[in-house]
Amino acid sequence: MTDHFDAVIVGGGHHATIIAPYLARAGLSVAVFEARTHLGGGAQSMPGPTAGVTQNPCAHWTRFYGHPAYKDFGLGELGLSYVFPEGNEAMVYDDGSVFIGYSAARVVDNTGRAEAWDEGVARTEANIRAFSSRDADTYLRVHEAYSAHIKSAFGRQRCTPPTPWGTPDPLEELLDQPGSLIEPVHQFMTMRQLAYDMFESDELRTLFMRAGVTSTGCYPDDVPGLQGFIHNLALVLSLEPAAIAIGGTGAITSALVKAGTLRGVQYFTGVRVDEIVQENGKATGIRLADGSFVGAGIVVSDLGLPQTVLQLLRHGEVAERIRHRLRNVVYDRGQLVWANVVSYEAPDYAGTTGVAEAGVQPRLYWGPKDPDWFATRYQAHIFSEGISPRMLMLSSTDSQWDTTRAPQGQHITGIEEFTAPIRFFDDQGWAALEKEFDTRIRAQWPRYAKNMTADNIAAIEWFLPPRVNSTHPDMVEGGYVEGAHLASQLGRFRPIPELAGYRTILPNLYNCSSNVHSGSGIGRGSSLNAWHQIAADLGLDPHAEIRKPDPALVEVAAAR
Known part of the structure; x- marks a missing residue:
């Protein structure tokens, strides 16, 4: 594994699979670290209760054809097709x-x-x-x-x-x-x-x-x-x-991961991130559960803000008001x-x-x-x-x-x-x-x-x-909304007013999860919005295609 990337994404959920190809398209080296053995979070499919059946264990009703990523990465040509009743x-x-x-x-x-x-x-x-x-x-x-x-x-x-x-x-x-x-x-x-x-x-x-x-x-x-x-x-x-996704909701994740792989994104599953490391007021990378360090120019968390701040930044300086509010986000819906x-x-x-x-x-x-x-x-x-x-x-x-x-x-x-x-x-x-x-x-x-x-x-x-x-640890109390969609916890207040806007308490640490402004559900805007914030901070054109898809990279990833 390379010991330094331009961008490291903590968590391989749905929004990680969206933001990763955007970062890579802009020319950044990107790595995604997911503790579980599958990517996509709630956007997955799996074998059903009888032989030959495919089921969705989480998100079911999706309209990802309307998300900008569908057109930006030609996901229809990468295996994501819909039928429209x-x-x-x-x-x-x-x-x-x-x-x-x-x-x-x-x-x-x-x-x-x-x-x-x-x-x-x-x-x-x-x-x-x-x-x-x-x-x-x-x-x-x-x-x-x-x-x-x-x-x-x-x-x-x-x-x-x-x-x-x-x-x-x-x-x-x-x-x-x-x-x-x-x-x-x-x-x-x-x-x-x-x-x-x-x-x-x-x-x-x-x-x-x-x-x-x-x-x-x-x-x-x-x-x-x-x-x-x-x-x-x-x-x-x-x-x-x-809209019905052919093959199940997991087809969304498969197409997005292929879009990322074609642009050099490296995905590591079964690898738990233990800590976001910070020094001199900036994130310098991540420490994995085995103790190894991976450096990064920027860190993007696809985990909810309680996980990101209260767990992964547990050794850092966080204002008590923020810690207090994150401990009291309502999840009972x-x-x-x-x-x-x-x-x-x-x-x-x-x-x-x-x-x-x-x-x-x-x-x-x-x-x-x-x-x-x-x-x-x-x-x-x-x-x-x-x-x-x-x-x-x-x-x-x-x-x-x-x-x-x-x-x-x-x-x-x-x-x-x-x-x-x-x-x-x-x-x-x-x-x-x-x-x-x-x-x-x-x-x-x-x-x-x-x-x-x-x-x-x-x-x-x-x-x-x-x-x-x-x-799905961010689905606290088993609630799919990842923080109740009450008016007081939506938009500029989600999940708390201090951290609703994709930037976080460190200047190069971003959050793209369903726990922030755009809310929960497949195809929401959190990852796209986080990408635009990152591009603005780094002086990048968010629409430029610096790294084009390379089919050879799919073979490299398969052999890794």
Whole structure:
């Protein structure tokens, strides 16, 4: 191993795999050190619970085709391909009715470019108008405002560093933009208030609040801020194209690592970093768990700030206020119950609802049409019992579009529900909860898809918070959001105001994790924003291609 690199990245998670090829493209020598045996963090796939099945054990619903890296590195030519279903967000209700949303835009080429799809808008409008003319009119107004103002602002919010307090960020600028529909009060409303303010129907109120837990980790009485509100609204109303990554979420990581390898990035897995070494107020490199030192011109941490500062900088000087605040970041949101279900037939929602199109949506929820119950009791049951008595499950049978995921005659469906933070139960309690989730989902699913009976289910593999946290240390308490997406912990405040902006307490130490400004989720802007900060500090052109891809480097890496 070389004992010095221009840039060393601590952690080989999703954002490390994005920033590494950008650093290398600019001509820097780059090394990535990951303690585990795989790269990509939550962007991974693995063998499923039965032979020949590929499952996603973490991130499932991705749109990485829209990230600048997709075009910048030609990831479509490096093995990352998507299929784009027409159906998008849907919910099947306990009375047998269904709402189906269709994508308002369609991806038209392999760069990820999307164009408006009027037919999708008309179909979504008609489906909403069937139960609420007011909500259908709201949908059309939101679609118009999104196309004219909100979409571009949301993109800038994700992919630019936070502005200082007092300078409006791209979403706050919408508050003064005529026609944006985004009002000052929306900054302070809870998820429940937003649902009731936007919609009148039980259908969309229920869906908005349930989807909000998926999209932000926020329960109905949490304040998601403008970022969480807009993100959730766009998903619920299917304003962006739905997308399925062929081969699973791990295809994103494979393509990004190939892009890095082609530019000379060296990846070291199974190598734990013990400490970020500093001298004279700068980071000089890293010390590995075996005691060896690797020098670096800059150090980039892909680990959350509590890990980065409280553990890796434990021997350095850190202000007590920063240490105190990092110890008190709220993590009690986004505790997922993930599972992958192998069945012989795809769930038959059409047979239950009488609507032929029901079921071919990559984000399909099912559960009771009862917004008041969800708003007032769902979290209460989860935090007191670990499980809701009435399941409101999200499911996606990706094998309907991606036949590589399961053998012929089988399907795999990723499902999601929510549970309590890890510390609420001991090991015995979590084992009992896994059995209870299995029992309740098997009992309640046939109400929404009649064929999801025991004889149709071949196997289920479960991922509850203890398992999630054991492989993702930044998902403290087993929460996928890596620090609750409350308004007080988002944007310029994430995870604390002093360290939200990608630069850290040392001038050449940067953070590109999901724990900072842009937030959690696949394809967020943390790594791109960190790269732009680094380029500015080093006087580099962030768009220049100093080192071009060299196919020979793939062979060198394979032989290493």
